[in-house]
Amino acid sequence: MRSVLDRGLALYRQGEDLPAEELAKCTALAVQLAERGERIAPLLHAWDVGCSVAVAACWVSARPGEQSELVSLTQWSSVGVKEITAAISLAYVHAQKQAGLDTSRRVLADLMLNGSATDELAAAAHHSPAKEYVAVAGRVVGENVPSAATVARASAALTTGDLGLSCQAGRHLCILAPIRSHRSTEELSGHMVETLKRVGITFAAPAGAVIAPRSELAMAVQQASRIESLAGIAGLDGKTVESSQVISELAISRDGEYRRQLISLIDPIVEAPELLKTLRTLYLMDLDRSRTARRLNVARRTLTYRLERIEQLTGINPVRTRGILAFVLALAARDLDLSSSVPEGV
Template sequence: MQMYAEGGGLVGSAGSAELVRSVLDRGLELYRQGGHLPAEEIARCTALAVQLAERGERIAPLLHAWEVGCSVAVADCWVSARPGEQSELVSLTQWASTGVKEITAAISLAYVHAQKQAGLDTSRRVLADLMLNGATTDELAATAHHTPAKEYVAVAGRVVGEIAPSAATVARASAALTTGDLGLSCQAGRHLCILAPIRSHSGPDEQAGQIVETLKRVGITFAAPAGAVIAPRSELAVAIQQAARIESLANIAGLDGKTVESNQVISELAISRDSEYRRQLISLIDPIVETPELLKTLRTLYLMDLDRTRTARRLNVARRTLTYRLERIEQLTGINPVRTRGILAFVLALAARDLDSSCAVPESA
């Protein structure tokens, strides 16, 4: 773990495997003697977690490094084993499966305690981090005053005024959501993420809206509709990635509302995943791209739900000018912009152009 802190996470290297193997060897020795890791050994493991808590940094990468490092070390022991050592390797593997959990729980609780000592009271944020990495413990859930649920609403949004949510923002969100066990907050890339347990007394949509309003009351506002995905507890990491992607697509599409689900950006999702499909759609409006007033007319027409009076008023032109422009669009593209097929083609083409002109939407947060 010290190598992880100093070297930026040397997981899987020969040096880190050797470091973790030495810990496992000590553990195997204690396992043979029927003992457990002594308190001073646990304290050595948790010291770094306390330092991270005091600096307001996340603990999830450290736990991930520890778990992966242990797996690498155990696998390396099996690969290099000599005949007759299988029984010892079985003992080592058994200890690793229990000892790693023991150390992980100790690190988690030390981290929570250090944060409380620092006055942050962000144990729920820690729990959210661990849940996203599949390493949550019942002890930590109890410390965070949270009763785990089978399903969660995963909400991801970008905070107004911040490129990425700061530790203070995440802690403030965590404190605001504590009352009523509304959810757990954490950071994933540039998104503030909320894991809201689905209880029987309220629906997912109602919960997501309540979360947005609760955060707004403590000065945390999402820059665009937040993405929302319903997922079982075991799939929260993937759900947060999907929610962040939905938020990005909703932002590009200029959608309104508090939260957006996948069914509201289903076309954008399909377009963003297929670059050839996106290119073909964009080619439909290539003939009018160099004529800004025609492109703006097309966008405004669909924004006004095909209401020509409102469209002409928004464009500040006469209705006959609007009619002329629509006829000109049909002449240049061969597609009638007010017929059903034309509307479908042009709406998708405009969405594809928006996606293409923006930075590529990341697959994950």
């Protein structure tokens, strides 16, 4: 595909168009991938990178006075690449239909994440595009990585009513649900989770959910994956979780120094697991001492002694407002530090 682009650039400089037989080389490759059931998204990503590198090389090697030509060349490559990508994608979808693989909706989800999907492709996949989507990312019970069969089942379940598109992103099953009504994110994503559950697909923990315009779905899926991981660490319940529900964990995860300072608050009790457990259980029980004592299977007198011991060792009262805030964040910071499942960045 890189050689086809180089050929196209050379022909453009000569005032000629890319011949159909050159484009056919790319579409033939797409057909081969479709017939083998392989994903096309990595190929299109490599193609996009190759295009950028080729155009950049032209600028680097430009001679004085060629800048104006290079501007038009860059514009041509941008338009030309989109046309080539659309042709490749259509050939891929058509080949899959011919092979009876019925994966056009999964293909469309992959293409939407790399920004190369067209309305024509959406129509071929029986999907009506929306301006905004809810990107939902969750880990499937019993699967380290969602299998092709799981993604296919999810896609089939969501086809009725055009509820959304499914794909795999890392260890997550991702759903792109078009927003077409005034339903809240929680209602829409919750409906999808229930729909998947009916076909035997259950998320291991609350899924992450992010609203994003169609052009920013790749970033939205990354953020939804991150929210899902943070929700698991925070021990949140529910079908889906939005960023507002893990705002503290998001802030802590992005600032390593802040995280270390918070963890230092509970360093004096790290070697006393019964004190750490007492602190966690107290906040889990919303400061209800009777419930906390029952959960820990200790007498209230023992619980009181432990809370006093925590204050003695840390200098922070665990049942005063400032102490509660400090310890809740410190425990979250420690969990984040111990966890290796939170994606970097975003």
